[in-house]
Amino acid sequence: MPSMTMIQALNSALDVMMTKDPDVLVFGEDVGYFGGVFRVTEGLQAKHGLKRCFDTPITEGGILAAAVGMGAYGLRPVAEIQFADYIYPAIDQLISEAARLRYRSAGQFSAPLVVRTPYGGGIFGGQTHSQSPEGLFTHVAGLKVVVPSTPYDAKGLLIAAIEDDDPVLFLEPKRLYNGPFDGRHDQPVRPWSQHPASETPEGHYRIPLSEAAIVRPGSQATVLAYGTMVHVALTAAELSGVDAEVIDLRTLWPVDIEAITASVRKTGRCVIVHEATKTSGFGAELSALVQEHCFYHLEAPITRVTGWDTPYPHVFEWEYFPGPARLAAALRQVMES
Template sequence: MPKMTMIEAIQNALDLAMGRDERVIVMGEDVGYFGGVFRCTAGLQKKYGRTRCFDTPISELGIVGAAVGMAAYGMRPCVEIQFADYMYPAYDQIVSEAARLRYRSAGEFTCPLVVRMPTGGGIYGAQTHSQSPEALFTHVAGLKTVIPSNPADAKGLLLSAIEDPDPVIFLEPKRLYNGPFDGHHDRPIVSWKKRDDGEVAEDYYRIPLGQAAIHRSGSALTIVTYGTMVHVAAAAADEAGIDAEIIDLRTLVPLDKPRIMESVRKTGRCIVLHEATFTSGYGAELAALIQKDCFYHLEAPVERVAGWDTPYPHAQEWDYFPGPARVIEAINRVMEA
């Protein structure tokens, strides 16, 4: 199989989806001639024309609002918001219109809409280009939320999202666009094209939404995580010399609860890890579910490792990110309990 970056895998998925179904359109700021700020839509306008891949005004509310109407009448728009931080003007359209359309219409209308957004920090983009807002979407009934951790998953999950009959928020960790990180450095550890997990099948395939993956099997403890933090968890486990089982959620909603609970019941210890702010982060929901369903199997309290409860700190960006050192501290607490 060829090796791709996550950017290339996403572009490949969009290309395949547009080629298979003329209802699929790509729209957003600079996605056409320029190919998107991160080049995920490069070449699509040239191949499919300006009616299938086109630039929009700088109005996130207008972009998503128009896409909701298109989706309601049978099209399958795949919207790009340049950065997740820019989605706030469109939040009302996502929550009040897209997420509720099926329920409000008693099933007469659905909203097969995908909203793609680069998420997280790592490019020195400061507060308005670095946020991790996944918890704002997982709280909303009617939305599905996806965060891939590698190119192959990004492609398969995006194809599933585009074919889903309901709205999907597709968050792309920008630190992973060109390669995985270990949480300490501002450059990839190595290009995806030099790693086995950069292998991506060229043909069409889907990864079902709602299925987590076991990134690494282990028996000492479970680390539940997603996106960039999958690679941070692996680096921490290696450095600590611990036989950790790492669960890559891939889809936050719907959540693969059985796979999580099976792992925690096996190991008896659990760490929940994410980049977003600690308080009210998605990890709080995970910890509560694990505590409830695995209480009699736990040998220690569930630990959470996350970002600081502060506005995104540009000057201390790489201290803000949970890195291997902070994960190892949590590993030590869990194992010593």
């Protein structure tokens, strides 16, 4: 199989689906001629035409409103919000319209749309280009939320999202676009071209929007992670000396509670890591689920390792991120509890 970066894998997924299904449209700010600020949509307009891949005005609410109408009409729109930080003007369309349409219309209409957006920190983008708002959207009934951590997963999950008959928010970790990081500083572990997880088929394949992946088997503690933090967790497990099982959630909602439950019941300990702020973050929901399903199997309190409860601190970006050292310390501490 060829080696791809996450950018190339996402581009391949869009190309495959636009070729396979003429109802798939790709649009957003600068996604057409320019190919997107991160070049995820590069070449799609030239190959599939101006009516299939096109630019929009700078109006996030308008982009999502158009996508809802297209989906209700029978098309399969893939709308890009240039940065997750810009999605807030479109929240009403995404939550009040897209996520509610099937229920509100008693099944007469649906919104089979995908909202792609780069999210998270790690590119020195400051407060308005680095946010991790996934917790706001996992709260929304009727909306699926996906976060890939490898090129292979990114392509398979995006294809499954486009083929899904309901709205999907597809969060793309900017920090992983061109290679995985270990979280110590801003240095890549190795480029995707040298990483086994970069092997990605050129054709069509799907990864179900409900299945987590055990990326590191272990017996002493369970680490729940997604996106960039999967790579941080793998490094932290090696540093800690703890035989930790690392689970990549892949889809945050619907979450794979069966995989989580089986792992925590086996290990008896659970550490949750994400780069979003701690208070009311998705880790709180995961902690509640683990407590409800695994109470009698827990040997220690559930631990969360997260970003700070502050606006995104540009100057202290790498201190704000949960790095391997902080996560490794949490793993050692949970073993002593």
